[in-house]
Amino acid sequence: MINPRFEKQAFKKEVKNNVKTLFRKTIEEATPQQLFQAVSYAVKEAIIDDWIATQEQYEKDDPKMVYYMSMEFLMGRALGNNLINMTAYKEVKEALDELGIDLNAIEDQEPDPALGNGGLGRLAACFLDSLATLGYAAYGCGIRYRYGMFKQKIEDGYQVETPDNWLKDGNPFELKRPEYAKEVRFGGNIRVEYDEHGKTHFVQENYESVLAVPYDYPIVGYNNHIVNTLRIWDAEPIVDFQLDSFDRGDYHKAVEQQNLAKNIVEVLYPNDNHYAGKELRLKQQYFFVSASLQAAIAKFKKKHTDLHELPEKITIQMNDTHPTVAVAELMRILLDEENMEWNDAWEITTKTCAYTNHTIMAEALEKWPIDLFSKLLPRVYQIIQEIDRRFVIQVREMYPGNEEKVAKMQILRDGQVKMAHLAIVAGYSVNGVARLHTEILKKQELRDFYEMMPEKFNNKTNGITQRRFLMHGNPLLADWVTEKLGTKDWITDLPKMSGLKKWLDDEEALKEFMSIKYENKVRLAKYIKEHNGIEVDPTSIFDVQVKRLHEYKRQLLNILHVMYLYNQIKEHPEKSFYPRTFIFGAKASAGYIRAKQIIKLINSVADVVNNDRSINGKLKVVFIEDYRVSNAEWIFAAADVSEQISTASKEASGTGNMKFMLNGAATLGTMDGANVEIVEEVGADNAFIFGLSSDEVINYEQNGGYDSRQIYNSDPELKRVVDQLVDGTYAQGDTEMYRDLYNSLLMPQGNNQADVYFILKDFRSYAEAQEKVEAAYRDKDRWAKMVLLNTASCGKFSSDRTIQEYVDDIWKLDKETISEEI
Numbered sequence: 003m004i005n006p007r008f009e010k011q012a013f014k015k016e017v018k019n020n021v022k023t024l025f026r027k028t029i030e031e032a033t034p035q036q037l038f039q040a041v042s043y044a045v046k047e048a049i050i051d052d053w054i055a056t057q058e059q060y061e062k063d064d065p066k067m068v069y070y071m072s073m074e075f076l077m078g079r080a081l082g083n084n085l086i087n088m089t090a091y092k093e094v095k096e097a098l099d100e101l102g103i104d105l106n107a108i109e110d111q112e113p114d115p116a117l118g119n120g121g122l123g124r125l126a127a128c129f130l131d132s133l134a135t136l137g138y139a140a141y142g143c144g145i146r147y148r149y150g151m152f153k154q155k156i157e158d159g160y161q162v163e164t165p166d167n168w169l170k171d172g173n174p175f176e177l178k179r180p181e182y183a184k185e186v187r188f189g190g191n192i193r194v195e196y197d198e199h200g201k202t203h204f205v206q207e208n209y210e211s212v213l214a215v216p217y218d219y220p221i222v223g224y225n226n227h228i229v230n231t232l233r234i235w236d237a238e239p240i241v242d243f244q245l246d247s248f249d250r251g252d253y254h255k256a257v258e259q260q261n262l263a264k265n266i267v268e269v270l271y272p273n274d275n276h277y278a279g280k281e282l283r284l285k286q287q288y289f290f291v292s293a294s295l296q297a298a299i300a301k302f303k304k305k306h307t308d309l310h311e312l313p314e315k316i317t318i319q320m321n322d323t324h325p326t327v328a329v330a331e332l333m334r335i336l337l338d339e340e341n342m343e344w345n346d347a348w349e350i351t352t353k354t355c356a357y358t359n360h361t362i363m364a365e366a367l368e369k370w371p372i373d374l375f376s377k378l379l380p381r382v383y384q385i386i387q388e389i390d391r392r393f394v395i396q397v398r399e400m401y402p403g404n405e406e407k408v409a410k411m412q413i414l415r416d417g418q419v420k421m422a423h424l425a426i427v428a429g430y431s432v433n434g435v436a437r438l439h440t441e442i443l444k445k446q447e448l449r450d451f452y453e454m455m456p457e458k459f460n461n462k463t464n465g466i467t468q469r470r471f472l473m474h475g476n477p478l479l480a481d482w483v484t485e486k487l488g489t490k491d492w493i494t495d496l497p498k499m500s501g502l503k504k505w506l507d508d509e510e511a512l513k514e515f516m517s518i519k520y521e522n523k524v525r526l527a528k529y530i531k532e533h534n535g536i537e538v539d540p541t542s543i544f545d546v547q548v549k550r551l552h553e554y555k556r557q558l559l560n561i562l563h564v565m566y567l568y569n570q571i572k573e574h575p576e577k578s579f580y581p582r583t584f585i586f587g588a589k590a591s592a593g594y595i596r597a598k599q600i601i602k603l604i605n606s607v608a609d610v611v612n613n614d615r616s617i618n619g620k621l622k623v624v625f626i627e628d629y630r631v632s633n634a635e636w637i638f639a640a641a642d643v644s645e646q647i648s649t650a651s652k653e654a655s656g657t658g659n660m661k662f663m664l665n666g667a668a669t670l671g672t673m674d675g676a677n678v679e680i681v682e683e684v685g686a687d688n689a690f691i692f693g694l695s696s697d698e699v700i701n702y703e704q705n706g707g708y709d710s711r712q713i714y715n716s717d718p719e720l721k722r723v724v725d726q727l728v729d730g731t732y733a734q735g736d737t738e739m740y741r742d743l744y745n746s747l748l749m750p751q752g753n754n755q756a757d758v759y760f761i762l763k764d765f766r767s768y769a770e771a772q773e774k775v776e777a778a779y780r781d782k783d784r785w786a787k788m789v790l791l792n793t794a795s796c797g798k799f800s801s802d803r804t805i806q807e808y809v810d811d812i813w814k815l816d817k818e819t820i821s822e823e824i
């Protein structure tokens with residue numbers, strides 16, 4: 003049944019009315035941005051009804067709920083997605099057409115809420131979509147950064163960052179909830195008091211504090227009237243600056259509180275996989291964790307009196323170690339505010355908190371200097387000391403005389419607070435994000451913890467939402483899939499896609515599938531022309547690597563191979579070469595110099611190659627500026643080849659790999675992260691796998707024995723490519739511009755061998771896999787089958803499956819339903 007609010011006449015009226023009351027304009031007079039606002043408010047009206055109904059139902063049923071705590075939620079645009087999930091996209095599109103408004107153009111007016119860096123933040127967003135769709139009560143808890151991920155401009159081939167002022171026109175979908183504001187305290191000292199019963203109390207004095215004010219975002223489930231909440235916190239000064247403290251002469255304090263509030267939520271740290279130990283970052287962490295927990299406990303207490311029942315009603319999932327201070331903050335609330343005994347508080351906490359690990363990269367591990375930590379969070383620090391003291395006793399009991407174990411496992415050690423250790427000791431579940439990743443955690447990185455508490459460890463292979471990454475991003479293919487399957491079930495049951503296998507030998511169906519791909523390539527080619535001014539040929543192979551820029555992801559391997567192909571084409575113009583377009587998209591963390599050099603190199607190679615008329619357009623290189631969720635949707639839809647080429651063992655899972663597969667691209671990748679499981683699903687013949695295995699990489703890392711120079715000296719074509727980094731070919735004669743990249747491949751790196759990421763080692767095997775890609779693509783029939791089989795085999799990689807596993811194995815939530823009528 004269609005929601006009456008989306009009935010055409012009613013919806014049109016509402017939009018007209020919104021334009022009038024919001025902007026005192028007619029539809030014709032309104033700017034596209036104003037139309038976006040007017041349409042969004044009309045959609046929000048409809049959402050609010052379901053939102054209220056859902057929350058009332060939860061109130062009544064009192065289901066167990068998950069608080070998904072995350073520093074990042076990379077939501078992407080809301081309007082189109084909300085319409086899809088309310089099953090109103092087509093109706094609204096038609097209604098707007100009648101008003102002379104193009105829905106796509108309106109959608110394009112929405113700023114892309116980019117409150118996340120990459121994989122971890124986007125995963126959180128997919129999870130919220132799946133939780134609502136499956137009917138589980140869930141809160142996302144995070145920060146309302148004033149500035150999200152920076153916008154990327156490319157100037158003269160270099161990345162330039164500009165601020166992302168995503169809130170400047172206001173946000174139609176958010177709802178400020180000042181009535182749920184909470185105070186969060188920092189610093190000061192702890193005074194010990196004894197009450198008349200001789201009980202000890204810890205009182206924080208001389209602290210600074212801010213007011214955490216929540217903004218709620220609706221998370222619309224697919225076609226089920228469920229609307230969950232993403233709650234992100236803004237900070238405001240506690241005392242009103244002018245009226246209060248100023249009058250009392252406490253000017254200085256007022257200014258400080260004002261600054262504290264402003265600074266805390268000012269900006270998302272744009273580092274991905276790199277820990278920097280910044281005090282402000284710890285403030286952000288404690289700020290949203292404390293506010294979220296206070297709210298969660300207050301909500302629990304509205305219905306329950308006995309806090310021992312907390313683990314039956316709520317569970318807290320910590321998205322990486324970033325919110326791990328939750329463990330100690332929950333202890334603090336139970337001990338100091340609820341006057342519980344340590345053992346009771348500990349039992350509750352350790353039945354409530356669970357931890358997900360997202361990386362084995364050592365440089366991402368959070369280890370806060372004790373000095374900094376204890377000054378900022380004095381009471382929380384005391385509690386961690388006690389957790390650590392008790393844990394050490396346990397370790398000694400289990401491994402008598404083994405002080406080496408203690409040293410390796412302690413939470414407080416070497417002047418640092420080791421957040422992963424805290425998360426594992428206090429969490430009832432520890433999970434990795436793909437099978438291989440979890441195995442590496444158990445065997446290598448977290449081995450001591452696994453041996454001591456194996457029951458906590460489990461795997462939850464990541465997933466993605468097909469609602470955004472197929473229905474919204476690729477409507478042509480989505481409609482085709484529905485037609486071929488004869489049902490829309492796949493929208494909430496992705497394994498149904500396997501039904502497409504029956505069309506594998508149907509020539510007509512294969513042709514349709516490939517012509518949809520072609521249409522999507524034309525759409526992307528237009529985008530590239532508009533945004534980059536580069537002409538690309540939609541009949542060429544679209545070979546795509548889009549993800550954050552990081553050495554371990556090896557964009558450098560990709561571009562070195564492009565340089566190699568260019569040499570080949572120049573040297574053997576007679577050899578046939580299937581035209582290729584290499585497409586890159588990647589943001590580099592602002593301070594990550596080498597990553598930025600790689601971006602510059604890609605753009606320099608693009609310059610040379612794209613302007614060399616002698617190669618007849620056989621090779622094109624495109625760097626798509628400002629890669630983000632909104633353009634990602636189009637990029638996945640248009641890809642033929644999905645580059646997933648991380649050094650084996652380094653990419654915990656990857657989720658882009660799954661989005662490409664869903665949209666009918668073939669994986670060219672290493673046996674890393676979830677690639678392993680993708681190959682398992684689609685079959686080794688339908689993917690292009692190359693390179694060292696994770697065991698081989700780990701073996702080299704532990705035992706040495708890899709010498710990149712030997713490879714460099716024994717492979718003249720590869721040597722030539724590497725030398726071109728320093729012979730000026732791509733730097734207008736400048737031999738120094740890429741010297742550091744050259745050195746990274748050939749000179750020892752700190753305590754490590756050269757070429758830490760095994761780029762030269764894997765180069766030949768990569769080039770051979772690329773030749774196989776070309777051969778496969780030339781065989782139109784074979785290629786069509788292969789990529790259709792990829793789409794048909796992606797069932798496992800829905801975040802619906804991932805979430806159901808979290809629910810079954812970790813969270814144990816109750817399923818909710820909302821009745822139809824509104």
Ligand code: 26V
Binds near residue numbers: 120277322360361656
């Ligand atoms: C770490 C840090 C360290 C401190 C500074 C800021 C910051 C920001 C983000 C991170 C997280 C890096 C971990 C991460 O994003 N991992 C990715 O998680 C994806 C979802 O599980 C997974 O698919 C990717 O393979 C993994 O790299």
